[in-house]
Amino acid sequence: xxxxxxxxxxxxxxxxxxxxxxxxxxxxxxxxxxxxxxxxxxxxxxxxxxxxxxxxxxxxxxxxxxxxxxxxxxxxxxxxxxxxxxxxxxxxxxxxxxxxxxxxxxxxxxxxxxxxxxxxxxxxxxxxxxxxxxxxxxxxxxxxxxxxxxxxxxxxxxxxxxxxxxxxxxxxxxxxxxxxxxxxxxxxxxxxxxxxxxxxxxxxxxxxxxxxxxxxxxxxxxxxxxxxxxxxxxxxxxxxxxxxxxxxxxxxxxxxxxxxxxxxxxxxxxxxxxxxxxxxxxxxxxxxxxxxxxxxxxxxxxxxxxxxxxxxxxxxxxxxxxxxxxxxxxxxxxxxxxxxxxxxxxxxxxxxxxxxxxxxxxxxxxxxxxxxxxxxxxxxxxxxxxxxxxxxxxxxxxxxxxxxxxxxxxxxxxxxxxxxxxxxxxxxxxxxxxxxxxxxxxxxxxxxxxxxxxxxxxxxxxxxxxxxxxxxxxxxxxxxxxxxxxxxxxxxxxxxxxxxxxxxxxxxxxxxxxxxxxxxxxxxxxxxxxxxxxxxxxxxxxxxxxxxxxxxxxxxxxxxxxxxxxxxxxxxxxxxxxxxxxxxxxxxxxxxxxxxxxxxxxxxxxxxxxxxxxxxxxxxxxxxxxxxxxxxxxxxxxxxxxxxx
Numbered sequence: 001x002x003x004x005x006x007x008x009x010x011x012x013x014x015x016x017x018x019x020x021x022x023x024x025x026x027x028x029x030x031x032x033x034x035x036x037x038x039x040x041x042x043x044x045x046x047x048x049x050x051x052x053x054x055x056x057x058x059x060x061x062x063x064x065x066x067x068x069x070x071x072x073x074x075x076x077x078x079x080x081x082x083x084x085x086x087x088x089x090x091x092x093x094x095x096x097x098x099x100x101x102x103x104x105x106x107x108x109x110x111x112x113x114x115x116x117x118x119x120x121x122x123x124x125x126x127x128x129x130x131x132x133x134x135x136x137x138x139x140x141x142x143x144x145x146x147x148x149x150x151x152x153x154x155x156x157x158x159x160x161x162x163x164x165x166x167x168x169x170x171x172x173x174x175x176x177x178x179x180x181x182x183x184x185x186x187x188x189x190x191x192x193x194x195x196x197x198x199x200x201x202x203x204x205x206x207x208x209x210x211x212x213x214x215x216x217x218x219x220x221x222x223x224x225x226x227x228x229x230x231x232x233x234x235x236x237x238x239x240x241x242x243x244x245x246x247x248x249x250x251x252x253x254x255x256x257x258x259x260x261x262x263x264x265x266x267x268x269x270x271x272x273x274x275x276x277x278x279x280x281x282x283x284x285x286x287x288x289x290x291x292x293x294x295x296x297x298x299x300x301x302x303x304x305x306x307x308x309x310x311x312x313x314x315x316x317x318x319x320x321x322x323x324x325x326x327x328x329x330x331x332x333x334x335x336x337x338x339x340x341x342x343x344x345x346x347x348x349x350x351x352x353x354x355x356x357x358x359x360x361x362x363x364x365x366x367x368x369x370x371x372x373x374x375x376x377x378x379x380x381x382x383x384x385x386x387x388x389x390x391x392x393x394x395x396x397x398x399x400x401x402x403x404x405x406x407x408x409x410x411x412x413x414x415x416x417x418x419x420x421x422x423x424x425x426x427x428x429x430x431x432x433x434x435x436x437x438x439x440x441x442x443x444x445x446x447x448x449x450x451x452x453x454x455x456x457x458x459x460x461x462x463x464x465x466x467x468x469x470x471x472x473x474x475x476x477x478x479x480x481x482x483x484x485x486x487x488x489x490x491x492x493x494x495x496x497x498x499x500x501x502x503x504x505x506x507x508x509x510x511x512x513x514x515x516x517x518x519x520x521x522x523x524x525x526x527x528x529x530x531x532x533x534x535x536x537x538x539x540x541x542x543x544x545x546x547x548x549x550x551x552x553x554x555x556x557x558x559x560x561x562x563x564x565x566x567x568x569x570x571x572x573x574x575x576x577x578x579x580x581x582x583x584x585x586x587x588x589x590x591x592x593x594x595x596x597x598x599x600x601x602x603x604x605x606x607x608x609x610x611x612x613x614x615x616x617x618x619x620x621x622x623x624x625x626x627x628x629x630x631x632x633x634x635x636x637x638x639x640x641x642x643x644x645x
Contacts, residue, residue, distance in 0.1 A: 003032075004028055006039075007028050007038045007041060007042055008028060011024050011028075011042075016055070019099060020056075020059060023059055023096055023097050023099075023102075024045065024062075025096065026095065027041050027062065027089065027093070028041050030070070030089060030092050031066065031069070034070055035073070040069055041062070041066065044061075044066060047065070047123065051119055051120060053119060056101065057119075059093075060107055063086065063093065063102070063107055064079065064081075064086065064152060065145075066089060067086040067089045068145075068153075068154070070085040070088065070089070071085045071635070072154075072356050075352060075353065075354070075355065075356060075357070075358065076356070076636065077157050077158075077161060077356050077637065077638070078152065078153045078636065078637065079635075080150070081104075081107075081111070081150070081152070083635070084597070089107075090102050090103060090104040090107055115147055121143075124143055124145045124147050124152075125142070125145065125147075125155065126148060127147070127148030127158070143155060144156075146158050151635070151637075161357070161637050161641060162641060163333070163334070164329055164330050164638060165641035165642040167333040167334070168208060168363075168642055170207075171207040171342065172207075172370075172374060174338075175207070184200075184201070184228065184233055185197055185225075185228070188228055188274075189266075190228070190262065190266070191221050191262075191382075192221055192225045193218075195379075195380070196222055196225060196378065197225070199211065199222070199376040199378070200222065200226055200229050201229075202373060202376065203226065203229070206374055207338075207339075207340070208341070208344070208374060209375075209376075210321075210343075210360075210363060210367065210375045211376050211377075211378065212347055212364060212377045213347060213377065213378030214347055214378075214609055215347070216382050217378035217380060218382055219346075220255060220258045220262075220319070223244065223255065223259065223319065224262045224263075224274070226317065227274065227280075227285075228274045228275065230242065231274065231275025231276055237314060239276050239279035241312070241313055242276070242316075243288070243311065243313045243315070243317070244256075244259075244286075244316075245290045245293045245316065245318050245319070246288075246290070246319045246323075246581070247320055247321075247325075248289065248320070248323065248530060248581060249529075249530025249531065250530045250531065250532040250581060250582070251287075251319060251320045252286075252287040252530075253287075253530065254581065254582075255287040255319050256286045257554075257555050259280050259285070259287075260555075263281050289523075290328050290331075290332060291328075293316075294331050294335055303334075306331070306334045307334055309335075310336065310337050311335045311336055311340070313336075314341065315340060315341045316332070316336060316340060316342050316343070317345065318332070318342070318345065318346075319346070320346055320581050321344040321346030321360040322346035322347050322350045322351070322352060322353070322358075322360045323352075323580055323581070324353055324359060324360060325353035325355030325357050326353075326636075326638070329359045344360060348364045349602065349605050350580065350606045351576065351577060351580065351600075351602045351606045352632060354577055356636075357634065357638060358632070358634040358636070361632075362642075363639075366642075367643070387415050388414050388415060388416060388613060388614070388615065391416035395416060395608070395628075401416070402418070403418045403419070403420045404418060405420060406421050406426040406427075406429045406430040407419075407429055410433055410437070411437070412614055414613055414614070415614065416608060416614075416615040416616075416617070417615070417617075418616075418617050418624070419616055420619075420620065421619060421620070427491070427492065427618070431497070434483065434588055435501055435504055437481065438478070438480060438481050439478075439501075439504070439515070443515065444506050446470055446473070446515075447515025448507070448515065449539070450541050450546065451470075451538070451539075451540055453465075453541070453542060453547075453560060455562055457560070459557055459558070460559075461558075465558075468558060471551050471558060474515070474538075474551075475535070475536050475551060475552075475553050478515070478517040478536045479534045480584060480585045481584065481586035481587065481588065481614075482572070482573060482574060482579070482587060483497050483587075483588045484573070484574065484575070484587055484588065484610065485497060485573050485574070485575055485576070485590045486592050486598050486599050487575075487592055487598055488575065490593060492590045494574055498569075498571075498572050498573050501570075501572035502516065502570060512550075512563060513537060514538055514548070515536065515537065516536070516570055516572070517570065517572055518534075518537060518550060518569065518570060519568065519570075519571035519578065520532065520533040520567060520568060521568065521569055522567045524566075524567065527559075527561060528554075529559075529561075529566075532581070533552055534552070534582075535551055535568070536550070537563065538550065538551050538560070547562065548562070548563040549563055550562075550563055550566055576589070579606070579607065583610055583611070583612055584610055584611060585611070585612050586613065586614040587611040587614075587615055587616070588616045589604065589607040589608060589617045589618070590618055590619065591618060591620065591624055591627070592619070594623075595623060596627075599623065600627060600631055600632050601628050601629070601631050601632075602631065602632045603632075604624075604627050
């Protein structure tokens with residue numbers, strides 16, 4: 001029995017009036033569709049048992065609480081009664097009951113009345129004096145919610161926003177006098193241009209520094225350059241006093257591999273060796289996840305590092321900072337010693353974090369004007385080929401590009417192409433072309449050819465297995481041209497596109513099939529697999545018995561595991577959010593059939609900057625135009641508290 005059915009069964013035992021029961025069931029379905037826990041309906045209903053409210057009044061407050069959960073699920077930290085979340089909840093309640101009481105304006109007015117007559121005092125505060133922490137021992141009651149400035153917010157979220165703003169302001173205002181130790185790049189022959197070197201020279205003396213740049217602007221090269229400069233500025237600074245982190249394991253692994261490649265390239269007889277090359281190569285300076293750096297403890301949902309047990313570091317460099325949400329930002333700032341330097345690196349134009357808040361993007365709204373010496377933007381693109389880079393600029397800056405037919409301009413190297421796929425027939429023809437270009441006869445011949453594999457051999461180095469090269473090539477081809485989707489549902493969402501491609505498999509069976517690309521869905525610390533890691537299903541035999549396994553490539557190391565127990569989903573197509581931090585030779589962005597609030601300028605930018613040499617956008621011109629004119633707006637207090645006087 002899934003969670004929604006269990007909640008429905010429990011609600012059926014509460015003895016509610018039919019209309020009230022239907023209203024709560026409508027909210028269960030709303031949460032389920034939003035990929036939130038349906039059990040929140042029971043939590044909200046039980047929470048209001050301490051208030052003197054009639055059942056219809058309790059439903060009004062429950063509607064606000066669940067709308068707040070919807071808002072936080074979309075990245076906001078507050079609920080605006082005039083915003084879409086309460087309107088969406090109100091619509092679902094009306095559809096389920098036919099009751100005109102569930103108009104958004106009436107729900108908001110009734111909620112305001114409850115606040116004024118103090119019916120909700122035990123649950124909703126007014127934003128007045130707050131404790132040092134919602135978890136601290138406090139002789140007075142701290143209401144779990146706050147209604148202030150016309151916004152409803154969880155008290156804990158409000159506290160985290162205030163603390164982040166306070167701690168960052170302290171870092172902005174604390175500037176040390178830099179010590180002149182000469183040019184740190186004497187003898188440096190790495191891939192840093194004059195602009196990047198000038199940027200790195202601005203870092204000393206600042207406790208917080210922000211770097212933004214699009215894909216291919218050399219952000220990882222700048223991390224290596226920063227390490228080089230830190231070692232020259234602070235002789236004797238041990239590698240263990242520097243931490244490199246990222247929001248996801250996949251991003252951290254990518255940074256580690258890139259830094260090792262840069263360090264290894266400097267080991268020739270005439271190359272100048274960097275101060276931390278040895279630490280990079282022997283694993284003492286690997287990038288980790290922020291959760292691991294901060295000693296996250298899932299059993300208690302707490303971090304082991306904080307003010308009472310701070311990080312033992314002098315510098316922290318955070319890559320992919322646009323993906324850092326409020327919770328991680330707050331945890332890091334709490335755990336960071338006041339004397340340590342913090343460097344945020346990311347892309348301000350990308351999608352913000354999936355979780356609450358958008359610290360990196362919000363900081364760039366006013367930060368460069370208020371604290372100009374703390375911000376630097378990288379402009380030059382070294383990765384995308386010239387034709388593609390020009391197309392990307394024309395689309396994002398002007399939205400002016402010609403549309404091709406569904407299957408015209410195949411192949412389209414070094415370009416961005418818009419494919420008009422307005423009908424179901426056009427869409428199917430387009431998918432057929434995309435699928436057949438990668439998953440052709442030669443691909444399936446290799447994928448379905450069983451190979452002998454000993455299940456105890458989890459890690460395979462080059463030359464240790466006769467099929468090593470073939471498996472690596474399968475992984476390369478399977479992940480070379482993914483379809484990036486805006487939504488999971490609908491004919492152009494991840495679920496249906498993956499099912500469409502799955503049905504084209506030569507074996508035409510159920511379950512994960514050999515040759516199918518797959519993606520890890522949650523971090524698996526036991527196997528060192530990370531959420532977003534890409535693999536391919538393989539057809540193997542062991543001692544004459546067939547078995548199915550999955551291969552992943554980490555650097556040059558093949559890691560192969562039995563299929564059973566792996567948290568996987570098919571990855572012919574995946575969401576744009578899942579693509580963050582990755583790059584591919586080709587990408588296809590599948591626009592939804594109808595306008596969607598999820599299709600924004602930031603999402604389009606994130607999707608099309610994943611491709612190195614070829615990008616295709618498939619859909620209808622009005623849908624793309626609407627997306628380019630819609631920007632992500634995160635409702636939060638952080639910006640005004642961070643930059644307010």
